[in-house]
Amino acid sequence: MPNTPRDTAATGTPRVEIGQHGLRLPRIGLGTASLGNLLGAVTDEQAVDTIRHARDCGIGYVDTAPLYGHGLAERRVGSALRDTPREDLVISSKAGRLLRADAPRDESQYADGKPFYTDVPAAGPVWDFTYDGVRTSLAESLDRLDMDCVDILHLHDPDDHYKQASSTAYAALRDLRAEGTVKAIGAGMNRTAVLTRLVENCDLDVVLLAGRYTLLDQSAMADLLPACREHGTKVVVGGVFNSGILVDPSPQARYDYVPAEPVVIEKAARIQAVCDRYDVPLAAAALQFPLAHPQIVSVLVGARSVAELDMDLGLLEVVIPDGLWHDLRASGLLPEDVPVPSGPLATGLERTAR
Structure with a gap:
């Protein structure tokens, strides 16, 4: 099947409009879970340097959340961007969890007895x-962000x-948007079933989907992406490396934050073998792949250092031959009907030397 034609939202246009309140979202954003000490501690200095370097490279979109480092990520974003004109930034955060001193242990944030976030506030x-x-x-x-x-x-x-999410929580979002307190409302998750129901039953401008539309897992094509197209809801994608397995599918690789199963490692290794034939880094194909879908307006990179961010930006510059995508389809590693990139990406970013 030939490449699916890409509309304005998927041709590399530097900013794409979402919602009805004049918000234009850059094609590349910075996710900050890693900068909140996800799966390893990051110093304040390293986090701030990374966020500022992203800004200096033209990344004007930063996504964060109270959960990320139990407030650390939001504080670090605020510290890094304190002197940046607000009109130059798009900032997204999240609601649904409050940070409290007497919080019970949340087992969803642990694996094998170890927390996903380390060295965080109490x-x-x-x-x-x-x-x-x-x-x-x-x-x-807003207090933590100092915005x-x-x-x-x-x-x-x-x-x-x-x-509750579809009733009381949605009502709060809807009112905040109507008041002009926020320009756009949405939901962020790493599973598609509930996210699809929210799109179908609530007036959301955008959703943030982590890990379910990647080079390894396109399960969002079955429910979420068609629902978003029908309802005019844009999609931001995070977790494009599926916790690192689409950078290095070694036996020690993680998938969805936990050690990957052998069958998942085997599939990622087969994808890497196709990339190797074309001398294309697996991570470059993984990062560029989601941007081809017409419903996806932006991809978040989750760099935890300046060097890692520069690596990610370099991956966006890799020109990927059409034959690589053809071979992935022909070998059954990608569905025949999945949109794939064609030609160089135009992201609107300018890398800066350090």
């Missing part, structure tokens, strides 16, 4: 999808809280 996340809880969460995020507004507010991981 206040932990407590679920709260009430109307007041969402507004309180935003107020507390007077965010542009996008997402409901965060409401997998087991659909009833």
Whole structure:
């Protein structure tokens, strides 16, 4: 099947409009979970340097959340961007968890008894999808960010809280948008079923999907992406490396933050073998792949250092032959109908020397 034609939202246009309030989203953004000490500690200095370097390279879109480092990521974003004109930035954060000193242990944030976030403040996340809880969460995020507004507010991981997320929490988002407090509203998750229901039943401008539309996993094509197209909801994609396995599919690779199963490693290794035939880094194909889908307006890179960010930006510059995508389809590693990139990407970014 020939490449699916790409509309304006997928041709590398530096900014794409989402919602009805004049918000234009860059094609590349910076995700900050890693800068909140996900799977390893990052110093304040390293985090701030990385965020500022992203800004200096033209990345004007930063996504964060209270969960990321139990407030660390938001504080580091605020510190790094304090002197940046607000009109030059698109900032998104999330609601659905409040950080409280007496929070019970959340087992969803642990694997094999070890927390995903290390060396974090004592206040932990407590679920709260009430109307007041969402507004309180935003107020507390703004305090940590030292900003007077965010542009996008997402409901965060409401997998087991659909009833409240689609009622009281959504009502809070809707009112915040109507008041002009935020320009766009959405939801951010790494599973598609509840996210699809939210798109179908709530008026969301954008969703943030992590890990379910990647070179390894295109499961969002079955439900979420068609729903978003029908309802005019744009999609931001994160987790394009599936926790690192699409950088290095070694036996020690992680997938969805935990050690990968052998069958997943085997598939990633087969994808890498095709990339090797064309002398294309696996990570370059993984980073560029989602941008071909017409519903996807932006991809987040989750760099945890200046060097890692420069590596990611270099991957965006790799020209990938059409034959690589053909071979992935022919070998059954990509569906026949999946959109794939064609030609060099235009991201609107300018890399700076250090």
